[in-house]
Amino acid sequence: MTTQSQSEAASPAAQAEAARQTILKGLDGRHVVLVGLMGAGKTAMGRAISSRLGLPFIDSDDEIETASTMAIAELFQAYGESEFRDLERRVIARLLGEQQRVISLGGGAFVNDETRQAIAGKAFSIWIDADLDLLFARVSRKPGRPLLQNPDPRGTLARLMDERYPIYARADLHVRSEDLPRDAMAAKMVEALAGHFGKQER
DSSP, X not given: OOOOOHHHHSOHHHHHXXXXXXXXXXXXXXXXXXXXXXXXXXXXXHHXXXXXXXXXXXXXXXXXXXXXXXXXXXXXXXXXHHHHHHHHHHHHHHHHTSSOOEEEXXXXXXXXHHHHHHHHHHEEEXXXXXXXXXXXXXXXXXXXXXXXXXXXXXXXXXXXXXXXXXXXXXXXXXXXXXXXXXXXXXXXXXXXXXXXXXXXXX
């Protein structure tokens, strides 16, 4: 009789727990930070991954709105992008100094050199990479994004991809976004994380 390997014999719950332990050990207390362009699914994936890892989740844009008592679009309109980015940088620096979490960042946050350096020291960054068609389909369902308030939002999105993707590529891990159900995409990301840290253990 053929003997099953331990991984094949393990239940899905046991496999999930083993992956979780591998990831948490690899993180060694660091945050998980999700970066990517608007529409990449950072918030949805952040919530799903945090649930699987047993870590709290926070969205930096939500925290900025709480700190300022203004919506992101209102902040852009009232103070301009430069002032918004400065507030964003300060809020993210504070979050990185707090308890271990899964943190999703606004699309422009990782572009900031100071923020990127702080993340490198205190977090493990994951770039959720999505193509233009997928991004545009998603952002079209949620109007009101400040950077897309112009006659050519698709063109703006393409320009942002050209500008930001080389910087996002500096993240610790690169996961390609697909048009999958949320749970399936989250499972793919957790598998990528476990694979990354599992290699370090060997």
